[in-house]
Amino acid sequence: AHLDRIAAVDGELHAFLHVAGDRALAAAAEVDREIAAGTVASPLAGVPLALKDIFTTTDMPTTCASKILEGWVPPYDATVTTKLRAAGIPILGKTNLDEFAMGSSTENSAFGPTRNPWDHDRIPGGSGGGSAAALASYQAPLAIGTDTGGSIRQPAAVTATVGTKPTYGTVSRYGLVACASSLDQGGPCGRTVLDTALLHQVIAGYDRKDSTSRDVPVPDVVAAAREGARADLSGIKVGVVKELHSDSYQPGVISSFDAAVATLKDLGADVIEVSCPHFEHALPAYYLILPSEVSSNLARFDAMRYGLRVADDGQHSAEQVMAATREAGFGPEVKRRIMIGTYALSAGYYDAFYGQALKVRTLIAQDFDRAYEQVDVLVSPTSPFTPWKLGEKVDDPLAMYLSDLCTLPTNLAGHCAMSVPSGLSEDDGMPVGLQIMAPALADDRLYRVGASYE
Template sequence: MTAQQPARPEGITGLDASDLAAKITAKEVSAVEATQAHLDRIAEVDGDLGAFLHVGSEAALAAAADVDKAVAAGETLSPLAGVPIALKDVFTTTDAPTTCGSKILEGWMSPYDATLTGKLRGAGIPILGKTNMDEFAMGSSTENSAYQVTRNPWDTTKIPGGSGGGSAAALASYQAPLAIGTDTGGSIRQPAAVTATVGVKPTYGTVSRYGLVACASSLDQGGPCGRTVLDTALLHQVIAGHDPADSTSIDAAIPDIVAAAKTGAQQDLSGVKVGVVTELQGEGYQPGVLASFNAAVGQLKERGAEIVEVSCPHFTYALGAYYLILPSEVSSNLARFDAMRYGLRVSDDGEHSAEQVMAATRAAGFGPEVKRRIIIGTYALSAGYYDAYYGQALKVRTLIARDFAKAYESVDVLISPTTPTTAFTIGEKADDPLAMYLFDLCTLPVNLAGVCAMSVPSGTSADDGMPVGLQIMAPALADDRLYRVGAAYEAARGPIG
């Protein structure tokens, strides 16, 4: 199959979120009509793509009806009221299963909503359903889901990225105008890059993690996904903010990211210094990806930005550090799935001990990639190895954070390709975990340092016609810089295809 940009549908589902919101506010389209149109679109196309694990038609339409009542009453609503959304199946919801793409949580209903889920509901954003993901957010292709493989709308033989491939595919195929993902090592930005959508990993701690089922607690961060920079900014504004229920939440003001997106689209980048990271390009990168990246650098320069070459030498160790820190935290976090409290239970026949039930349940409930990471993490944390592996990885993490800090003394943002290559074929890397891990090479440093980053589409690769992403990185709590530069680039780039 040849790569082909998904055709934008006519009517409601072809509208971007900001345009749809304006029509709902102006009473040109009702929220129920908007939600039903997207539910119909899901029914029409998702059988070929597998973006959704659960579709909650009844709850979504009820939420939309509430918005229409508020509009009719003349109430002041949020900027995205009535615009439906796709939610990654790692955030808890009381009205839909939360499975994290794993058999160990098949059919599990949470007794509470995640803080992010509550914010969406409070803003009048109907939740269309829960999207497919690599099991417990472990993977780069959404092939590690226990339920189904999600396909890239540009070419259904290709992966849509991971772990949030379901959310990205839903956006790219116009099944939803907005989506939520989580980013542990690139799981928002990488799917955005390979599906020509926009994805943002916010500063760690600025979007609540309460009700986000943990993979690696010091790395996981929920974030917004959209088809334009402005849409993503509007969603980011809804979900961000301090949460006393989350011990990792930062009690700090969120910059005006929506204003930054609007400013970036309207003004040039005079006075903005953009650093090109030396270590995130060159050998191992697909020629078409580098060509697209170099073209993007030229467009930023034409827009008025000052381009500076920046070296971040410890970024080369990010892959090794990440794949010691993440499995170590996975080993700890997934210990709670013990067949004793919730989820799957196997061999509970009165003839097996609690330990045997636990072992049988975890063997049956976890997939190969989850098991692989639990084993690696348990080994790295074991007596005699903690200092040699996990302790050393934490030191590298500090050095990477220092590289960022030093770079931001001389530039406002850093840029790189989001991924070294375009989307690969489904099954291509299934037997080679290391090759799969290398797909996240460019995105990992951001999570290790806790700073923020965006992937914005930068055209297609001349090699295969598949989408390429431009990664923009900014200091902690300077998320507005992402939106200013991202919107300016988006305006300079023009339409894709």
């Protein structure tokens, strides 16, 4: 049924870069055999999924929506891919994204944008717009995204779906092609909080193949989502972040958020306002730290090891082949960030830019620590805006970056956060998301509050 749905609507929406119908059906048939034999692996066995095209898969290409990796079929599966397969979850295909997960609209994909199922002239968010659009258009009931600065949560918000950025280090990055290693985290996406929790439980856990993986128990997010379904938040303290509530946000987003806060109070939560004064510096700090890590990580695309190679005609030096390949293979946003990062890390500027950004990162983590002394979770709008029109911000990178204002602090601190649908904006009828944030390793709180609110 999902493959039929993809065939019917994805020509228009372009959520998928690659569909693996035969493989998915074979995986489903295997689950049928397990059900017959009474050996079924997990509660999600047989439930199909859309995988962001930044996780390696041995049976499908992994392109990161970049020309530099066009057609590349990796020799190994990401740990997330392995866990999905082991749980009997058929992978329908690989979803579209901004090139190497840099962007907020999926328009930076080298293979063309994805459209928002709510309005085909609008963006589906980014970088994981393909996964979110696949969910919102019923092409897949589950999806996997990655969140470096909001790429799971913002697409969830603008498509009225659910997405979680788990605590840094709790979902393996092995086989997740690196964007910014200290920020990247894979995570689950669904149409309900409980579906998302069930998927979270499948993909989380320690992995010795990831040096930043945390060897700690994963909180029981499924139990928390079930507890939340009782819709009782008495005893839960919720903090509204003053700095993430501004007149510069879209009025319809603010009114939807204020209504959400009233609902949390009605559910019994104790709501107070908290201040996180350094959050206003999250955006400039992130847009130095991320490009710095990108400039280093993307050095591996050197025309020798993977994918594209141009000017390899015997007339050019290795260095010329490398330069020509990177010139032809990377899109403008990726090049922009490589240049910013290279500059920020260069001798003489390191302390002024990168070093300074790291200090801000610490101050943001301290703001969170102080806030969590008073409350269990923090809330804010997920994005200051509803989905905008395709093309509207492509020539203005700074305007695009502003849509990450509310999501970035969580990544900089290594904490967890979720976006749940919060109705439609009264000014344009487009979806709005409520962001719920919790401290590191308290992912269960997101599900408790998210399921209650939902």
